[in-house]
Amino acid sequence: MNTLFVKALKNGFDMSKEDAVALAETVQKVFKKEKEIEDMSLHKDIRSIFYELHEKNLLCLRREEVKEKGKAIRKYFWSFNTDGIKAEAYRRPLEEPQYEIYKKIPENAWLLHSCNT
Numbered sequence: 001m002n003t004l005f006v007k008a009l010k011n012g013f014d015m016s017k018e019d020a021v022a023l024a025e026t027v028q029k030v031f032k033k034e035k036e037i038e039d040m041s042l043h044k045d046i047r048s049i050f051y052e053l054h055e056k057n058l059l060c061l062r063r064e065e066v067k068e069k070g071k072a073i074r075k076y077f078w079s080f081n082t083d084g085i086k087a088e089a090y091r092r093p094l095e096e097p098q099y100e101i102y103k104k105i106p107e108n109a110w111l112l113h114s115c116n117t
Helices: 002-013 017-031 044-055 082-089 100-104 107-115
Strands: 036-038 059-068 071-080
Touching: 002 017, 002 082, 017 044, 044 059
Parallel strands: none
Antiparallel strands: 036 071, 059 071
16 A cells, blocks of 8 residues: 555645655654554644645544543544555546636736737
8 A cells, every 4th residue: 555645645735755755654654664653642743634634635534432431532533544545546637727827827928919909
């Protein structure tokens, strides 16, 4: 999944391959070959990254309620979203709409053209 994950990061965040590889390695080090990791075990910076990956549908977040000392406690667990990773890795860039080219023409060029007609 490493290669797919790198492609998904590259496509999802429009990043360079080198940055995508570095981020993929960081995320995989956090998982330590586990299928799930507990949210409370994460450093706040890593947690922030995980939430961004979750927004792009690359990670899943599961909630579990447990009783500890008579109190209900919520625990959260992160895992890779293999379907989301595959979808983002194989996503093709959107084609530029037909008239988007006109938005790239500077406004002063339009004004100059309108003065000469």
